[in-house]
Amino acid sequence: MSSTTNYILGVYDDEDEVLHAVSEVKSKGIKIEDVFTPFPIHGLDRAVGHERTRLPIAAFMFGVLGLTCALSLISYTMVFDWPMIIGGKDFFALPNWIPVTFEGTVLFTAFGLVITFCISNNLYPGNQPDLLDLRITDDKFVMAINVDKNKKVSADDIKKALKDSGAIEVNVK
Amino acid sequence: MAGHSHFSPANVEEHFEFTSEGKKRVIYAFIAGVVALVLGIYLLSKGEAGGHEVANAGHEAVKAGHEAASEHLSGGAVSHQPAAEEHYDWTNRIWANVWLNAVFFTGIAIIGMFFVSLQYLTKSGWSSVMKRVPEAFPKFLYITLPILLLVFFFKGDAIFHWMHHGVTEVGNENYDKIIAGKSGYLNKTFFLVRLVGFFALWIGLWTVLRKKSLEEDLIGGTDLFTQLVRISTAFIVVFGASSSMFAWDWVMSIDTHWFSTMFGWYMFSSWHVTGLAVITLTILLLKDKGYMAYVNENHLHDLGKLMFAFSIFWTYVWFEQFLLIYYANMPEEIIYFLERWEGHNKIYKTSEILMVFLNFFFPFLVLMTRDAKRTRIFLKIAAFFIIVGHYIDFYQMIMPGVLGGHAGYGLVEFGMVTVFASAFIYIVSDELTKASLIAKNHPFLPEAVHHDI
Numbered sequence: 001m002s003s004t005t006n007y008i009l010g011v012y013d014d015e016d017e018v019l020h021a022v023s024e025v026k027s028k029g030i031k032i033e034d035v036f037t038p039f040p041i042h043g044l045d046r047a048v049g050h051e052r053t054r055l056p057i058a059a060f061m062f063g064v065l066g067l068t069c070a071l072s073l074i075s076y077t078m079v080f081d082w083p084m085i086i087g088g089k090d091f092f093a094l095p096n097w098i099p100v101t102f103e104g105t106v107l108f109t110a111f112g113l114v115i116t117f118c119i120s121n122n123l124y125p126g127n128q129p130d131l132l133d134l135r136i137t138d139d140k141f142v143m144a145i146n147v148d149k150n151k152k153v154s155a156d157d158i159k160k161a162l163k164d165s166g167a168i169e170v171n172v173k
Numbered sequence: 174m175a176g177h178s179h180f181s182p183a184n185v186e187e188h189f190e191f192t193s194e195g196k197k198r199v200i201y202a203f204i205a206g207v208v209a210l211v212l213g214i215y216l217l218s219k220g221e222a223g224g225h226e227v228a229n230a231g232h233e234a235v236k237a238g239h240e241a242a243s244e245h246l247s248g249g250a251v252s253h254q255p256a257a258e259e260h261y262d263w264t265n266r267i268w269a270n271v272w273l274n275a276v277f278f279t280g281i282a283i284i285g286m287f288f289v290s291l292q293y294l295t296k297s298g299w300s301s302v303m304k305r306v307p308e309a310f311p312k313f314l315y316i317t318l319p320i321l322l323l324v325f326f327f328k329g330d331a332i333f334h335w336m337h338h339g340v341t342e343v344g345n346e347n348y349d350k351i352i353a354g355k356s357g358y359l360n361k362t363f364f365l366v367r368l369v370g371f372f373a374l375w376i377g378l379w380t381v382l383r384k385k386s387l388e389e390d391l392i393g394g395t396d397l398f399t400q401l402v403r404i405s406t407a408f409i410v411v412f413g414a415s416s417s418m419f420a421w422d423w424v425m426s427i428d429t430h431w432f433s434t435m436f437g438w439y440m441f442s443s444w445h446v447t448g449l450a451v452i453t454l455t456i457l458l459l460k461d462k463g464y465m466a467y468v469n470e471n472h473l474h475d476l477g478k479l480m481f482a483f484s485i486f487w488t489y490v491w492f493e494q495f496l497l498i499y500y501a502n503m504p505e506e507i508i509y510f511l512e513r514w515e516g517h518n519k520i521y522k523t524s525e526i527l528m529v530f531l532n533f534f535f536p537f538l539v540l541m542t543r544d545a546k547r548t549r550i551f552l553k554i555a556a557f558f559i560i561v562g563h564y565i566d567f568y569q570m571i572m573p574g575v576l577g578g579h580a581g582y583g584l585v586e587f588g589m590v591t592v593f594a595s596a597f598i599y600i601v602s603d604e605l606t607k608a609s610l611i612a613k614n615h616p617f618l619p620e621a622v623h624h625d626i
Contacts, residue, residue, distance in 0.1 A: 042625040087500055095499055
C-alpha cells in the first residue's frame with residue numbers, strides 16, 4: 001500500500017458488524033479494496049467479492065515439477081550414469097522408486113507453495129509491513145476503501161456510508 | 174452467512190418415507206439378482222458359467238499358470254498349494270461369492286458405526302447433520318452374521334485351507350507343518366469365539382448408540398452427548414482390534430501359508446473408503462429425492478475430501494504391502510502377488526490393473542479440484558466407481574486363494590452382488606425411516622448448519 005494512494009478506513013469493533021457492513025457498503029455502489037481483521041472470518045472473502053486464490057494451481061504445477069525432477073534424477077543415476085542391480089531387480093525398477101518420487105513431489109509442492117505464497121504477499125525478510133491501522137493486529141476490524149477507484153461516489157458519501165454501517169471511527173490515510 | 178439464518182430445531186425434523194414404489198424397485202432388483210444367480214449356478218453346474226470364464230480351459234491351463242509362477246520362485250522352499258488345486262468342486266465358486274459379499278457388506282455396515290463413533294470421539298460438529306445416514310448402516314450386520322456363520326459351518330473347508338481335514342494332525346497324509354504351527358490361533362473354536370464375540374460387541378454397542386441417539390431427539394441436553402462419546406470411544410477400541418483380526422481371519426487365512434503384517438490396515442482401509450463412498454452416495458440419493466436440504470455443498474465437500482484422502486490412504490497401504498514383499502523377494506511372500514499377476518493363466522491380471530486404476534488414479538484425478546468435490550455428479554461418479562473398485566479389491570483378495578484358476582466374472586458374481594446390494598438398500602432404507610433424518614437435538618447441530626469451508 002503505497003502512501004500516494006488515498007484510503008478511507010472504517011474501523012469496526014465486532015466481526016459480525018463488519019461482515020454486515022461489507023454488504024451494506026457494497027450495496028451503495030462503493031468498491032471495497034480489502035478488509036483487515038485480526039483473525040479469519042467465515043464468509044468474509046465471499047462477501048467482499050475476492051476471487052478465489054490460484055494457489056492450488058501452483059501446487060499442482062510444483063507437484064508435477066517435483067515428480068519429474070525426482071524421477072529424472074533417480075533414473076539418470078540408477079539407469080544411465082551408473083547402472084546398479086539392487087535386490088535382483090531391473091535397472092529401471094519403478095516400484096522401488098515410488099517412495100522417493102512421492103517424497104520429491106511433496107517436498108517441491110510444500111516449499112514451492114510457501115515460497116509462492118510469500119512472494120505473492122510481499123513477505124520477505126526485512127520487509128516492514130505497511131499497516132493501514134496498527135489495531136488490526138489487536139482487536140479492531142478495518143474496511144479499506146480506495147478513493148481513486150471509487151470515482152462515482154464522493155469521499156463524503158463514502159465516509160457517511162461507513163459511519164452508517166456501524167464504523168466506530170472513520171479515518172483517512 | 175453466519176448470523177443471518179436462525180436455526181430452530183423445532184422445524185427441522187424430517188422423516189424419510191420408504192415408499193411402496195421404492196420398495197417394489199428394490200425387491201425387483203433383488204429378484205433379478207436371484208434369477209441371475211440361479212441361472213449362473215445352473216450354467217456353472219453344466220461347466221459353462223458365461224462371462225470371462227476360463228474354467229473350460231481346465232486344469233491344464235491352471236497348472237501351466239502355476240508352473241509359470243513357481244519358476245520365478247528361485248528358492249522353491251515352499252510348496253504352495255492353494256486349496257483350490259486339491260479340492261475343487263464347482264459349488265465352491267458359489268460359496269466363495271457368498272463369502273466375498275458377506276465380508277464386503279459387513280465392512281460397509283460397520284464403517285457406518287465407525288464413522289459415527291469417530292465423529293463423536295473427535296467431537297466433530299460438521300457431520301451432525303448427516304450422522305443418521307451412517308448410523309443406519311450397522312443394521313445390516315444382522316443379515317451378514319448368520320451368512321458368515323452358515324458358510325463357516327457348512328462350507329468353511331471350501332474357503333479356508335486351514336480347515337481341511339487332517340492338516341494339523343501329525344502322520345495324516347494332509348499334514349501341513351506350517352498350518353499346524355498356526356493352529357493355536359487358526360482353529361475352529363477360537364475363530365468362532367472371535368467372530369461371535371466381536372459381532373456381539375459391534376451389534377451391542379451399536380444398539381446402545383442408536384438408542385441413546387434416538388433418545389436425544391426426544392430429551393436433548395448434553396448428558397446424552399457425553400454418554401455417546403463414551404460409547405464411541407469403547408467402540409473405536411473394540412474396532413481397532415476386531416477389524417485387524419477379522420482381516421486375518423476372514424481373508425488373510427484363506428492363503429493360510431502366506432502372511433502380511435500390513436493386512437489388517439489394508440483391509441480396514443478398503444472397508445473404510447468403501448463405507449465413505451456408500452455414505453456419500455446415500456446422502457446424494459436422499460438429496461435427489463428432496464430430503465436433507467440442510468446438507469449443503471460444504472458438507473459434501475468434506476465427504477469428498479474424505480473419499481479423496483482415504484483413496485490415497487488405501488493406495489499407500491496397498492502399495493506399502495506390495496513394495497515390502499517385492500523388495501524383499503522372499504518366495505513364501507511373493508507368491509501372493511505372482512498368483513494375482515501372472516499365475517492362474519493370468520486371469521487376475523486385468524482385475525488387478527483395473528482395481529488400482531479405479532481405486533487410486535480415478536478418484537485421485539476426479540476428486541482433486543475443489544469444484545469437483547462440491548458438485549454432486551462428480552461425487553456420485555467417484556463414489557460409484559470407488560465402490561466397484563473396492564469390490565474388485567476384495568475379489569482379488571479372496572478369489573485366487575479359494576478358486577485358483579476357476580474364478581471369473583459371470584452371472585454368479587453379478588447375481589450375488591445384486592442380491593446383497595439390494596438387501597442392503599432395503600434394510601438401510603427401512604432403518605432410515607425409523608428416525609428423523611436430522612438429529613435435531615445434537616448439541617453441534619447449529620455449528621453444522623453454519624458449516625462453511
